[in-house]
Amino acid sequence: MxxxxxxxxxxxxxxxxxxxxxxxxxxxxxxxxxxxxxxxxxxxxxxxxxxxxxxxxxxxxxxxxxxxxxxxxxxxxITEDSLRPQNSLTHAINRSWIEFGSELIMDQFNYLRSETNSQLEQMRSKYESSLAKLEAALVHEPFFNGTDFCLIDAAFAPIFKRQDILTSISGENPISQFPKVLNWGKHLSEKSSVQASLPTDFEKIFISTFGGMGGVLFSQELLTEG
The missing domain is CATH 3.40.30.10 (Glutaredoxin)
Structure with a gap:
């Protein structure tokens, strides 16, 4: 080799x-x-x-x-034991939803950056609309394709840590309305590969950076504590 x-x-x-x-x-x-x-x-x-x-x-x-x-x-x-489905159609469907995941990440980003209550309402609605589509697509558990962790799971995993931080600050969690998405996120967050994928100071930097932008989801009290 x-x-x-x-x-x-x-x-x-x-x-x-x-x-x-x-x-x-x-x-x-x-x-x-x-x-x-x-x-x-x-x-x-x-x-x-x-x-x-x-x-x-x-x-x-x-x-x-x-x-x-x-x-x-x-x-x-370049490694053994592929994280992609062997079935061509399942693989294609996974790739399609990975593209959707990229848009969902941006929906969450716009939601967390909302600078006014009216903007927050608008961005939350868009975020929730995308989450509803994802909820309908989740037909297996604990992961997207069933028992095997795949690339598509890695593609969506970043959403959940960011939402956990936002929820700890603001008290609101749009994902909680969607039980399949919520359960999927729980299993993803427990994966050691997901936990090890972030720098140790991620939460502090996240709060400092986005809180410093003046978004309505962030409280000044938490920012000054960190």
Whole structure:
């Protein structure tokens, strides 16, 4: 077997799309160097490896792979025991819902950044509408396809930690209206690969960063405590 080039994941600590790839790396025991950058002050070299100017980017030797779903599949390809369904149609359905998961992540992001009560109401409604569609799609348990943890589970897992933090601050949790989604999130959050995919200071940085934007879901009391 040819020697695998060194792998370096270009990351930002708060990015849920980065977390997706980190979960798969943990699950597949991928030997990986992680380099954190400041997205507000991107190093010059970053523009040469990221056509979209976004993270994650995976450096594979002197080449670059970008987009979280592609990096997840690459990790799966270079390791044993695939996290993708063997059935072609199931795999295609999974990939479709992974794309939906990307939109749901953005719905949650817009919800948590709401600056006024009226904006919060609007963004919460959009978030809940997407969660309702996901609820209808969940026909197995404990994971999306049943007993096996797959790439699609890694793709949605970042949503739940962020919602847990928001709930601890604001007291509200739109996911609680959707029992299948809620139960799925519980099982995902218990996975060691999911827990190990975040930096140890994630919650503090999350609250400090988004709370500092003045969003209505964040209380000043909690911000000053941290």
């Amino acid at each position: 040819p020697t695998q080039p060194d792998l370096e994941l270009i990351s930002f600590k708060l990015c849920p799309f980065v977390q997706r790839t980190a979960i798969v790396a943990q699950e597949k025991s991928v030997d990986l160097k992680v380099t954190y950058i400041d997205l507000k002050n991107k190093p010059d070299w970053f523009h040469n490896v990221s056509p979209f100017g976004k993270v994650p980017v995976l450096r594979v030797g002197d080449k670059a792979v970008f987009e979280s779903s592609v990096i997840m599949e690459y990790f799966d390809d």
